[in-house]
Amino acid sequence: MSVCVVASVGVRASASKPREPSSQSSAPPSLISNRRQLLRGGLAAGLCLCCPPPLAALAQEAAAPSASSLAASPTILGRAQEVATVADGVGLPPWGYSCLDGPVNWSGVCATTGQQSPINLNYDARFPPAPDRKLSVLAPRFPRFIKAGATVKNSGHGTMQVNVPEGIEYELGPGGQKHRLLQFHFHTPSEHTVDGANLAMEAHLVHKNLETGNLAVLGVFIEGGGDLLPNPCIQEALRSAPTTPLAETQLQRPISLQTLLPKVRTADGMRPYAHYSGSLTTPPCSTGVDWYVFLDPLQINPDQVMDFMYFAGAGLKPGVNARPPQPLGDRNVTFFM
Numbered sequence: 122m123s124v125c126v127v128a129s130v131g132v133r134a135s136a137s138k139p140r141e142p143s144s145q146s147s148a149p150p151s152l153i154s155n156r157r158q159l160l161r162g163g164l165a166a167g168l169c170l171c172c173p174p175p176l177a178a179l180a181q182e183a184a185a186p187s188a189s190s191l192a193a194s195p196t197i198l199g200r201a202q203e204v205a206t207v208a209d210g211v212g213l214p215p216w217g218y219s220c221l222d223g224p225v226n227w228s229g230v231c232a233t234t235g236q237q238s239p240i241n242l243n244y245d246a247r248f249p250p251a252p253d254r255k256l257s258v259l260a261p262r263f264p265r266f267i268k269a270g271a272t273v274k275n276s277g278h279g280t281m282q283v284n285v286p287e288g289i290e291y292e293l294g295p296g297g298q299k300h301r302l303l304q305f306h307f308h309t310p311s312e313h314t315v316d317g318a319n320l321a322m323e324a325h326l327v328h329k330n331l332e333t334g335n336l337a338v339l340g341v342f343i344e345g346g347g348d349l350l351p352n353p354c355i356q357e358a359l360r361s362a363p364t365t366p367l368a369e370t371q372l373q374r375p376i377s378l379q380t381l382l383p384k385v386r387t388a389d390g391m392r393p394y395a396h397y398s399g400s401l402t403t404p405p406c407s408t409g410v411d412w413y414v415f416l417d418p419l420q421i422n423p424d425q426v427m428d429f430m431y432f433a434g435a436g437l438k439p440g441v442n443a444r445p446p447q448p449l450g451d452r453n454v455t456f457f458m
């Protein structure tokens with residue numbers, strides 16, 4: 122008998138308002154029903170993470186952090202070379218999202234608890250909204266277009282990663298520290314959850330904080346919505362992404378990063394978000410990563426959601442490339458809303 126954990130893709134119309142516990146699982150999906158049926162079919166066909174008890178037991182055993190494993194994978198130091206190594210996964214044992222190499226079997230820092238990402242975001246009374254609404258404006262000053270120098274890489278781990286040219290820098294976060302955008306990539310379903318529910322996808326815009334050297338990630342929930350036109354940035358990545366693992370190619374058309382952000386909520390430009398300190402969500406799961414996760418989803422054409430799911434499944438079937446939420450531990454989450 123195996124333990125089968127199926128990724129729950131409860132696509133929500135909005136993740137923006139505090140909800141009562143009773144409403145946590147009742148929000149309607151916005152993927153059209155036949156696509157949801159297809160997704161369910163894909164999940165039933167083998168996208169669940171099935172871990173036979175002996176393997177699960179071994180994984181739990183491995184989850185006990187050893188001093189040597191902690192020493193081998195220190196907190197992100199932020200140097201560009203290390204960032205490149207993290208992005209490429211150079212020197213890591215094989216890992217993925219299947220039964221044999223999935224998150225439950227990731228070792229080293231990944232097996233530690235209390236500082237890992239993603240997490241479930243809920244509006245716990247312990248975490249009242251930040252009092253200063255001005256801090257709620259998280260508005261990265263992207264260039265209007267990236268016209269040249271961007272590449273898209275097949276990560277070999279189910280995602281397409283767009284590496285941007287150097288020099289895209291802006292202030293980010295409540296402290297207004299200067300950050301440099303390094304790359305962005307996607308997960309399906311979302312890695313962070315809201316009130317326990319996944320959304321269809323999540324984009325991660327990975328930055329280096331130029332003042333502290335730490336990494337900072339902007340997380341954007343994504344869901345399919347009605348008959349929307351294709352999102353141009355995601356479409357260009359999908360169109361250009363190589364099917365061969367680890368292959369990388371130039372983006373052919375300009376992209377606008379602004380189209381990767383959810384709509385502003387109010388006239389003052391506010392996009393509600395949650396901030397906490399966590400880790401990379403893929404091996405080596407290094408800690409010291411500042412997370413800023415927008416709470417309102419970006420809506421895109423449902424075909425694009427399905428196209429990315431198939432990309433994650435190597436074109437054969439809808440795939441998954443999401444790590445489940447990790448224990449919050451004694452961390453605080455600040456909601457800017």
Ligand SMILES: [Zn+2]
Nearest residue numbers: 306308325402
């Ligand atoms: Zn990611």
